[in-house]
Every structure is written in C-alpha cells, then in structure tokens.
Amino acid sequence: MKEIIDQKTLEAIRHYGDATTEEFYRRLRERRFMSTRCTACGDVAFPPRGFCPACHQRDVTWIDLPVRGTLYAFTQQQRSIRFSAPDVIGLVELAGVGHILTRIDAPFELLSIGQPMQLDFYEVSREIVLHQFRPVG
Amino acid sequence: MMTRPAIIGAAALPVRRSLEKSIRDSATEVALDALADAGLGGREVDGLFVSPPGLSGPPGFMWSCALAHHLGLSTRAQALVECGGTTAALALKMAADAVRLGRCRVALVVAVDQRSTDAQADLEFFLKNAVVGLVGLYGPYDAVYGLGAPIPYYAMSAQRYMYEYGASVSDFAELAVTLRTHAKDNPRAEHRKPITTDDVLASRIVCPPLKLLDCSSFSSGAAAVVVVSEEVAKGCSKRAVYVTGFGEHHEPAHFAPLRSPITSFGSASQAARAAYAESGRGPADVDVAEVYGVFSATELMLYEDLGFFDKGQAPRALRDGKTSGEGRTFFNPSGGRLSLGHPAGVTPLLAAVELAEQIRGEAKGRKVDKVDIGLLHAEHGMINGSVVAILEGA
Numbered sequence: 218m219k220e221i222i223d224q225k226t227l228e229a230i231r232h233y234g235d236a237t238t239e240e241f242y243r244r245l246r247e248r249r250f251m252s253t254r255c256t257a258c259g260d261v262a263f264p265p266r267g268f269c270p271a272c273h274q275r276d277v278t279w280i281d282l283p284v285r286g287t288l289y290a291f292t293q294q295q296r297s298i299r300f301s302a303p304d305v306i307g308l309v310e311l312a313g314v315g316h317i318l319t320r321i322d323a324p325f326e327l328l329s330i331g332q333p334m335q336l337d338f339y340e341v342s343r344e345i346v347l348h349q350f351r352p353v354g
Numbered sequence: 355m356m357t358r359p360a361i362i363g364a365a366a367l368p369v370r371r372s373l374e375k376s377i378r379d380s381a382t383e384v385a386l387d388a389l390a391d392a393g394l395g396g397r398e399v400d401g402l403f404v405s406p407p408g409l410s411g412p413p414g415f416m417w418s419c420a421l422a423h424h425l426g427l428s429t430r431a432q433a434l435v436e437c438g439g440t441t442a443a444l445a446l447k448m449a450a451d452a453v454r455l456g457r458c459r460v461a462l463v464v465a466v467d468q469r470s471t472d473a474q475a476d477l478e479f480f481l482k483n484a485v486v487g488l489v490g491l492y493g494p495y496d497a498v499y500g501l502g503a504p505i506p507y508y509a510m511s512a513q514r515y516m517y518e519y520g521a522s523v524s525d526f527a528e529l530a531v532t533l534r535t536h537a538k539d540n541p542r543a544e545h546r547k548p549i550t551t552d553d554v555l556a557s558r559i560v561c562p563p564l565k566l567l568d569c570s571s572f573s574s575g576a577a578a579v580v581v582v583s584e585e586v587a588k589g590c591s592k593r594a595v596y597v598t599g600f601g602e603h604h605e606p607a608h609f610a611p612l613r614s615p616i617t618s619f620g621s622a623s624q625a626a627r628a629a630y631a632e633s634g635r636g637p638a639d640v641d642v643a644e645v646y647g648v649f650s651a652t653e654l655m656l657y658e659d660l661g662f663f664d665k666g667q668a669p670r671a672l673r674d675g676k677t678s679g680e681g682r683t684f685f686n687p688s689g690g691r692l693s694l695g696h697p698a699g700v701t702p703l704l705a706a707v708e709l710a711e712q713i714r715g716e717a718k719g720r721k722v723d724k725v726d727i728g729l730l731h732a733e734h735g736m737i738n739g740s741v742v743a744i745l746e747g748a
Contacts, residue, residue, distance in 0.1 A: 218481065225482050226498060229489030238494050263612055264495040270606065290510035290517075290616065292561040297500035298484060306499050306506055308610060315612035318496050325562065330517050347498060 222299065223342045237267045240279075245346040248338050250284070252314070253277040261314050282311055284336040286350065289316040293325045299341070309334050309350045320349035328352070359450040360587035360594040361745065363392025363580030364710040366703070369544045369695035372470035373574045377407045378424060380576040381466045385425055388578035393590060394460060401431040401452050401461030401581075403445040405699045408468045421464065431458040438734025439646060440602075441465070442577075443702035443741040449581040450597045459583050466576040467699030493608060505569065505649075507609050507736045509561035511616040512651035516563065518617050519666030523563050526650035527554035528672055530567050530692055533653075536678065537689025539719030542704075544573050544695030554650075568650040573695035577703040579710065587748070594748040595710045595728075599633025601625040604739035611738065619737035622659035626731070626742045630661070633744035635727060637661040640683045640744075642712045642722050643729040644705035648691045652737070657685065660731060660742070683729075684722045687712060702732035702741070713747040 230238060237253070241264065244251045254261045255269035256276045263282075268275045291307030294300075305325050308316040320339055321328065334350040341347060365387030367373070373380050381404075389396060402422050406414030418434045421427075431452040435445040442465040449461035489497040515521045531551055537543035549567060557566040587594035603624035605611060614620060630636050637660065645660065647653020654668035662683055663671050671677055677685045688694045688708040691701065709728035711717045730743040 218478070221478060221481055222485055225485040226489065229486040230494040230498070232486070233490050234494035241495075264493075290514050292506050292509035292513065292563075294500060294502070294506055294561055295559065296502065298481075298488065298502050299498070299500035304500055306501075308510055308616075316610070317612070318499060318610050320499055330513070341498070345498065 223345060227344055235267065237265045241265050242345070244279070245338065245348060246344070248346070250282050250336055250348045251279050252282055254280045263314055263317050282314060285353070286311040286334050288328060288330055288332040288334050290330065291321055291325070291328050307350070320347055322349045322351040356454055357456065357583040357585065358596050358598070359453040359581050360584060360596045360748070361579050361706065361710050362582050362587050362590045362592065362594050363388040363390070363394065364578070364707040365391055366542060366577035366707045367575055368542045369573045369575040369697060369704070371544070371571075371573060373466070373468050373576065377466050377468050381407065381421055381464050382425065384576045384578035385462060385464050388462065388580050392580040392582070394580065396425060396427060398460045399427050399462050400429050401449060401458030402427055402429045403432070403449045403461060403463045404434050405441045405445050405465040405467070406434060406436055407466045408699070427462070429458065431461065437739065439698050440702065440732045440734045440739055440741045441699055443730065443732035443743065446579065446581070446703065446706055446743065447600050447602070447741065450600065453581050453583050456583075459586055461581045462578060463581060463703065464578045465700040465703040467697035468574045469572045469697060470574055496609060504609065504736060505561045505564060508649045508652055509564045511655070511736065512563050512649065514615075515617045515651055515655060521651065521654065521666070521669050523555060524551060525654065525669035525672065526563070526568050527551040528669075529650045529653055530554045532672065532678060533686055533690040533693045536687050536720060537693035540689050540694065543689040543693050544571060545689070545693045564649055564651070567692075570648045570691035570696035573697045575695065575697035575700040575704065577700050577707050579703060579706050593714045595713050596746045596748060597743060598746045599629040599631070599635065599744035601628025601630070601632065601742045602740070603628065607735070607738045609736050609738065616736070617655060618665060619655065619659050619733075619740070621737055621740040622656055622731065622733065622742075623661065625740035626660045629729075629742035629744050633746070635744055637683065639727050640729045641725040641727050642684050642687060642709060643731070644686055644688060644708050646691065646701060646705070646732045647686070648696060650692060653690065656731065656737070660729070680723055687717065687720050687722050702730060705730045705732070706743075706745070709745050713745065
C-alpha cells in the first residue's frame with residue numbers, strides 16, 4: 218500500500234505542481250533545502266516560484282534556506298495518510314522567509330512554541346525526500 | 355437599471371451525514387420549496403446559480419445546465435460557482451448582483467453537498483483517489499506531509515490563540531456547548547443532544563488542542579433561496595429580506611499563510627468592513643450573525659475579526675453571555691457549523707436561510723427577538739478568503 222501512495226503522490230506532485238516544484242524536490246533529494254529569491258525586489262518566496270510573486274518580474278535565483286529556525290506552532294495528527302500516528306507537524310519560523318509547514322521529528326510532549334529548531338531530512342522513498350525540523354541540541 | 359435585490363423564498367433540508375435522497379431529488383426538493391415559499395412559479399425564474407453538488411466529491415461539470423433542464427427553467431443568467439467554503443455565498447452574490455443590474459428578475463440559488471463516501475468498498479481505489487485529491491487540495495508542498503483534512507492548520511491557529519491571547523481549552527469547550535444549546539430547538543441540526551464542557555474536554559483529541567467536539571462534522575445537505583428585484587419583492591405577501599451589502603476579500607495564501615498571523619484573519623475583517631460600508635451598517639446594528647466557524651477556537655477569533663469584540667476578548671464575551679443574549683448580536687442561532695453540521699458547499703446558503711427565517715420571524719423554537727438585520731460570513735482555506743453579506747428586513 219505504501220508503494221501505491223508514493224507512486225500516486227509523485228504523479229499528483231507532477232500534475233498539480235510545476236517545473237519549479239520538480240526542481241524543489243530534486244534539490245531535496247540532494248539534501249538541499251532551497252527556495253527562490255527575486256533578483257529585483259529581494260523577496261524570498263516559499264514555496265519557490267519561477268517568477269516573483271511580490272513584484273511579478275521573472276528573474277529569480279535559488280538560495281539555501283536557513284537551517285535554523287524557531288517553532289511557531291505545532292500539532293499532531295492522530296490519523297495520517299502517510300505517516301504512522303501520531304504524526305507531528307508544525308510551522309517553523311525561518312528568518313527572512315516566514316513560517317513554513319514542515320514535519321517535526323520529536324515527540325509532541327517535548328515541544329514548545331519559540332523553541333530553536335534545526336533542519337533535517339526525511340526520506341519517504343528514493344524519489345520523495347521531505348524537509349523536517351527537530352529541536353536543537 | 356439598478357434595483358435592490360431581496361430574498362423572498364428560502365428552503366433547506368435537514369443536515370445529516372448523508373443525503374436521504376439523490377443529489378438531483380434533493381436539489382429539486384429545495385428548489386420547489388423555495389419557490390413555493392416565495393409564492394412564485396418556475397416560469398418566473400430567469401436566473402440560476404448553483405454550487406458543485408459535492409464540493410469535495412465528483413466534479414460538477416455542467417451541473418447548472420443539467421439542473422436547468424431537469425427543473426424546466428429558462429434563464430437569462432446562469433452559472434456554477436466554486437471558491438471553496440465561500441462557494442454558496444458567492445452563488446448568492448452572483449444572483450444578487452445579476453438582479454441588481456437587471457440581468458434577471460427572479461434568480462434561484464441552489465446548493466447541494468453530498469459528502470458521504472463509501473470509503474471502505476475498495477481501499478486501493480479509495481487511496482489512489484484520496485492521495486491525488488489531497489495533493490490537489492493542499493498543494494504539492496503541504497499535502498506530502500500527510501494532511502488528510504484542514505484540521506492541523508486550524509489546530510495550530512488555536513494553539514497560537516492560546517499562546518498569544520491566553521485563551522483556554524475550556525473557552526473552546528464553552529463555545530461548543532453554547533452552539534449545542536442553540537441547535538437543541540433546530541430540527542434541521544445534525545447534532546442536538548445536549549453536551550457539557552466536560553463532554554467536550556473528554557472527547558477524543560483529533561489534533562491538539564482541538565478535540566472531536568471542537569470540530570464541525572463532514573455533513574451533507576441542500577438549500578435554496580429565491581432572490582428577486584425590489585419590484586417583485588414588493589408584490590410579495592411575506593417580509594422581504596433585502597441584501598444591502600456584500601464584502602469579499604481574498605489573501606494571496608492557500609491554508610497556512612507564509613507571513614500573516616494565524617490568530618487574526620485579514621480576509622474576514624476586510625470583507626466585513628466592505629459589507630458594513632456598502633450597507634451603511636456596523637457590528638452594533640447586527641441582530642443575528644451566522645458565522646462560518648468550523649472549529650470552536652476559530653469561531654471565537656472570527657467574532658473578533660468581524661468587528662464585534664476586541665482582539666482576544668471573544669472568550670470573555672462568551673463567558674459573560676454577550677454572544678447569545680437579548681438586546682445584542684446573537685451568534686449562530688442555527689447551532690453553527692459545530693452543531694447544525696457543515697455541508698461546506700451548502701453552509702453559506704444554510705446561513706442565508708436561517709437569517710431569512712429569523713428576520714421573517716419564522717424561526718419557531720429558536721427565534722431571536724426582534725431581528726431586522728443579519729450578517730452572513732463564509733470563508734475558504736484557513737480563512738484565506740471571506741465573504742460577508744448584510745441582510746435586512748423590509
């Protein structure tokens with residue numbers, strides 16, 4: 218069943234995503250967590266875009282996102298289609314970017330808002346690698 | 355030629371887990387009931403606006419055409435509208451705007467949402483469709499984290515509301531209990547059995563801090579309203595309910611916003627401001643509000659964002675009885691999304707039906723005293739977009 222979910226996830230990412238989405242996941246497979254920054258106004262987009270969603274010109278460049286952030290909010294799903302329950306997800310605040318949805322690699326009970334977090338990766342399959350964060354230290 | 359649009363007919367089926375009849379039979383029933391309520395025949399209808407007949411289910415491609423054929427309606431204005439949870443509110447807005455501009459005189463708005471699915475019949479088939487559907491809904495960046503419903507987003511919003519404003523899970527439970535009290539006298543409500551705050555606090559945790567009884571249910575339902583020109587409304591024997599203001603605002607965000615707060619929602623405050631400005635009314639004028647709160651915590655935040663209370667003050671207002679007392683705004687007499695039930699594609703039209711019945715004094719057991727002005731709110735995503743309408747009795 219996991220193979221079916223992974224295969225359909227890939228197909229759906231291609232169907233609903235775009236060329237930039239493919240690029241984002243390709244970089245995650247290389248263990249690089251990146252997004253795009255506008256060369257004109259400097260706005261950092263997340264998720265990445267092939268243009269600037271702030272000033273709408275087309276010249277953007279890929280940049281590494283911060284590997285450290287702070288926990289903005291978190292919860293856990295008792296039922297998840299992908300991960301075994303309970304499955305902790307959260308919003309991590311990255312300086313100069315915003316708060317982004319990510320997987321949290323820690324028990325819910327040990328977490329608190331404002332906690333420093335460190336980037337990590339989670340390999341779902343060879344094709345799908347996700348970003349995740351865990352408490353620092 | 356500009357005219358004032360008015361609702362003169364309204365009907366809805368009881369909200370239940372699944373529709374008792376087929377989608378087409380349900381649509382027909384509410385359409386004919388709403389026309390009978392308006393005292394009009396189908397031949398007078400010249401506008402038809404519908405929502406997809408299963409917002410999260412099979413596509414509604416050409417549904418307005420099929421329904422016009424089935425009902426025998428000849429129209430000058432017709433469309434199927436879709437914009438997440440605001441869908442039926444926008445179908446109502448399109449009908450009101452078409453009437454206002456003279457593009458039609460009698461517009462029928464019909465919403466049906468069948469959300470009950472036979473998930474277990476073929477698990478593999480279900481999973482394949484579910485995965486693709488969820489990536490389509492939550493996008494290729496969020497869905498892969500296992501989102502199967504919008505609850506985690508709203509749970510994190512509730513957590514931040516506690517962190518930023520000192521709200522508690524008891525406040526959330528208190529709201530769920532209040533809404534259940536309202537639903538007790540509403541035969542249309544899906545959940546009418548009385549509950550206590552202890553029941554809410556002891557219910558299963560879905561996504562902390564939200565528990566089962568803090569959440570609205572996936573429900574099915576159907577509703578219809580008839581929107582007509584002022585000239586037609588004046589010939590009607592019942593009290594006309596004029597649509598005097600609309601406001602709409604959509605942020606450039608889908609579910610979790612990148613930078614905006616998740617404890618106050620700009621779409622709700624801006625849509626409300628626009629609707630108040632267009633109608634010349636303010637929060638203090640509103641007798642009854644039907645607010646699209648799909649989770650207990652969310653509903654409290656919306657009371658604030660719609661301009662009724664200062665930020666962070668809704669829990670106190672609730673405790674002091676200021677959200678369902680006489681002589682001030684009464685919130686969600688229907689039972690709200692938590693107890694009326696939440697067929698998302700119909701919910702805003704159920705709100706319109708409730709407000710029309712309150713304004714016409716037809717709300718029977720759940721009647722709020724002296725209702726002249728109602729506020730309708732609907733939202734999509736995690737309140738990334740909102741629609742607010744002001745309804746006023748003639």
